[in-house]
Amino acid sequence: MRVSRLVFLYTAVRLAVVAGCAGAAVAGVHLLGLEVSLTWTLLVGVLAGIAVSLVALHRLRTRINDEIRIIDNQRKYPPKRPRP
Template identity: 80%
Template sequence: MKQTSTMRLPRLVFLYTAARLAVVAGCAGAAVAGVRILGLAVSLTWVLIVGVLAGMAVSMVALRRLRTRINDEIRIVDDQRGDRPKRSRS
């Protein structure tokens, strides 16, 4: 049975969110480990901030294909909604 876009979209968004959180957590953990291994005197707060920001940037690049699939599914759902009559907001 073929899934419709309205069924696929939530699954893809969940997968993208989970993958992005994993990449961000991994980068933050790597930043903390790197500072501890190098023995640098840097506040844990700053290390985590840098790790999270780096993780967000890495995840945007690394998960580009998944984000493109989500955008395509959103476009399909919007096109399907365009076929329905519009409801007035009164």
């Protein structure tokens, strides 16, 4: 249950960061009065947001990996049946 909450939190925050960077790119182009298509502006904003979120959310990704590692270590595999 804890892993699913962490993954949900990571996904939500990462989407927010990407959307914020894309919005900032669009606002920056508009404020500077540049003649750049909206498609290119959004593409640059999304790519920048992905890069920023990878760096900014490193600790949260590490926590998720640690939780997954704990679950894997606690998992018990069923014993193998002896062949007749």
